[in-house]
Amino acid sequence: MERRNFIATLGAAAAVSGLTLRAEPTPETVRLTLLHTNDTHSRIEPFGPGNGAVSGKGGMARRATLVKELRSQLGNVLLLDAGDVFQGTPFFNQYKGSLDYQLMSMIGYDAATLGNHDFDNGVEALLKAMNEAKFPFVNCNFDMKGAPALAKRVQPWLVKKFPGLKVGITGVCVDFQGLVAPKNHEGVKWLDPIESLKPVIKHLREREKVDMVVLLSHLGYDLKGGGIDDRTLAATLPGIDVIIGGHSHTFLDAPVSIKNSGGETLVFQVGFGGVNLGRMDFTLAKGAVKASSGGALPVH
Numbered sequence: 001m002e003r004r005n006f007i008a009t010l011g012a013a014a015a016v017s018g019l020t021l022r023a024e025p026t027p028e029t030v031r032l033t034l035l036h037t038n039d040t041h042s043r044i045e046p047f048g049p050g051n052g053a054v055s056g057k058g059g060m061a062r063r064a065t066l067v068k069e070l071r072s073q074l075g076n077v078l079l080l081d082a083g084d085v086f087q088g089t090p091f092f093n094q095y096k097g098s099l100d101y102q103l104m105s106m107i108g109y110d111a112a113t114l115g116n117h118d119f120d121n122g123v124e125a126l127l128k129a130m131n132e133a134k135f136p137f138v139n140c141n142f143d144m145k146g147a148p149a150l151a152k153r154v155q156p157w158l159v160k161k162f163p164g165l166k167v168g169i170t171g172v173c174v175d176f177q178g179l180v181a182p183k184n185h186e187g188v189k190w191l192d193p194i195e196s197l198k199p200v201i202k203h204l205r206e207r208e209k210v211d212m213v214v215l216l217s218h219l220g221y222d223l224k225g226g227g228i229d230d231r232t233l234a235a236t237l238p239g240i241d242v243i244i245g246g247h248s249h250t251f252l253d254a255p256v257s258i259k260n261s262g263g264e265t266l267v268f269q270v271g272f273g274g275v276n277l278g279r280m281d282f283t284l285a286k287g288a289v290k291a292s293s294g295g296a297l298p299v300h
């Protein structure tokens with residue numbers, strides 16, 4: 001069996017059986033698990049029959065159960081989303097995203113970023129749906145000076161604290177050009193993700209003294225030269241430990257390691273529609289990631 005499949009299988013088995021994968025941490029080390037989704041696209045219910053490989057999979061009730069089980073087994077857990085919660089089913093046409101954010105709040109999301117489709121009904125409608133979200137939104141490559149109400153709701157970065165551990169979280173979105181109609185992002189300007197991230201990473205590392213930087217990226221995994229994507233970003237910009245990706249609906253079985261001048265960045269993305277839940281486990285010591293494993297857990 002390929003290593004990454006093995007890890008994915010192991011993760012899934014552990015999720016089901018409740019087994020702990022590794023020995024107890026020593027006093028100097030601390031553990032963290034990241035659980036994540038991307039491009040859930042208003043898939044409140046599981047996919048029905050006739051949807052090929054995703055038939056019968058997903059559904060927010062099942063996602064809630066899986067997250068609850070994992071949280072009861074694990075210590076430090078963050079549940080994150082990489083954007084495009086909106087658009088895709090009649091639930092979106094009816095509830096304009098407010099139902100999605102309401103259910104995500106009930107599941108206990110810790111933070112999310114915005115994708116291009118989250119602007120599909122414009123900034124005002126997005127803000128209205130965000131009233132239902134009991135979690136923060138992060139993005140650092142929007143200039144929101146022209147949309148002050150959105151600027152209040154979307155922060156450039158945040159820090160989540162656990163005993164002996166600080167995790168910095170930020171977010172970036174794909175270029176609006178050709179994806180979001182100008183009237184739907186009125187007051188919001190798209191800025192270069194790499195240039196926007198540089199000062200944020202520096203601030204998180206040097207001022208906030210975080211042990212780990214997590215990027216929620218709605219750029220896409222591999223755009224094959226069609227713009228800055230997660231693979232290019234990871235290879236170009238050091239200082240990010242993990243990129244939780246979205247936008248390209250890429251089904252990865254396990255995180256992919258990409259080398260850069262600072263070491264490595266892990267990139268992961270779990271398809272779309274809430275079919276899978278991403279899981280990444282980390283052991284940290286002395287302010288740095290020492291070991292990690294992860295896989296895509298099927299939601300069924």
Ligand SMILES: [Zn+2]
Pocket residue numbers: 084115116117218246247248
């Ligand atoms: Zn997208």
